[in-house]
Amino acid sequence: DVKVTQSSRYLVKRTGEKVFLECVQDMDHENMFWYRQDPGLGLRLIYFSYDVKMKEKGDIPEGYSVSREKKERFSLILESASTNQTSMYLCATSIGGAGQETQYFGPGTRLLVL
Amino acid sequence: DQQVKQNSPSLSVQEGRISILNCDYTNSMFDYFLWYKKYPAEGPTFLISISSIKDKNEDGRFTVFLNKSAKHLSLHIVPSQPGDSAVYFCAASPQTGANNLFFGTGTRLTVIP
Numbered sequence: 001d002v003k004v005t006q007s008s009r010y011l012v013k014r015t016g017e018k019v020f021l022e023c024v025q026d027m028d029h030e031n032m033f034w035y036r037q038d039p040g041l042g043l044r045l046i047y048f049s050y051d052v053k054m055k056e057k058g059d060i061p062e063g064y065s066v067s068r069e070k071k072e073r074f075s076l077i078l079e080s081a082s083t084n085q086t087s088m089y090l091c092a093t094s095i096g097g098a099g100q101e102t103q104y105f106g107p108g109t110r111l112l113v114l
Numbered sequence: 115d116q117q118v119k120q121n122s123p124s125l126s127v128q129e130g131r132i133s134i135l136n137c138d139y140t141n142s143m144f145d146y147f148l149w150y151k152k153y154p155a156e157g158p159t160f161l162i163s164i165s166s167i168k169d170k171n172e173d174g175r176f177t178v179f180l181n182k183s184a185k186h187l188s189l190h191i192v193p194s195q196p197g198d199s200a201v202y203f204c205a206a207s208p209q210t211g212a213n214n215l216f217f218g219t220g221t222r223l224t225v226i227p
Binding site for chain 1: 116118120123145146148150155156157158159160163165203205207214215217218219220
């Protein structure tokens with residue numbers, strides 16, 4: 001059973017703060033993803049990683065960076081939080097390399113930036 | 115540009131009846147399609163998938179139909195149960211690339227007891 005955990009369920013931060021969101025998976029999956037979910041917009045891909053120290057921009061990378069130093073851990077960093085980054089952040093993983101893969105999601109982090 | 119579209123933001127169905135959720139896509143390179151279910155304050159959970167080489171896949175009460183010529187897929191839930199009330203996301207994956215998924219905007223299903 002795939003387990004994806006996220007460091008916080010709820011976070012409240014102030015504008016300008018640096019914010020770290022962490023995702024950990026226990027299934028040895030190659031691929032890891034960060035999405036944000038906003039009402040009426042569905043899930044939008046921020047960044048993904050297909051290997052340690054590798055990263056690729058998704059559809060909305062502006063204002064975010066990521067770090068993958070270990071295979072099981074993928075961090076999303078908001079360098080200087082802004083109110084328009086208030087959202088639900090979702091981490092996902094997939095096996096990698098096989099194509100036609102299912103992604104498995106963590107429980108999400110609801111971030112409020114004041 | 116939204117490559118995967120769910121044009122119905124919401125759907126209400128009576129318990130025991132069939133729920134039909136629809137999804138359209140524009141990219142002919144998509145070859146794998148998934149449905150996810152999401153409860154409030156939780157992450158999406160995988161429900162069912164279908165490869166482009168099939169036109170139907172069934173898993174218990176859930177069936178997904180794929181019409182490649184129309185670039186349309188649908189999820190049928192029968193019989194619908196109150197616990198099925200959630201937001202359903204359709205997603206699609208292209209043949210090449212890093213296994214990204216492209217998501218629709220979701221349909222909120224309410225099953226009325």
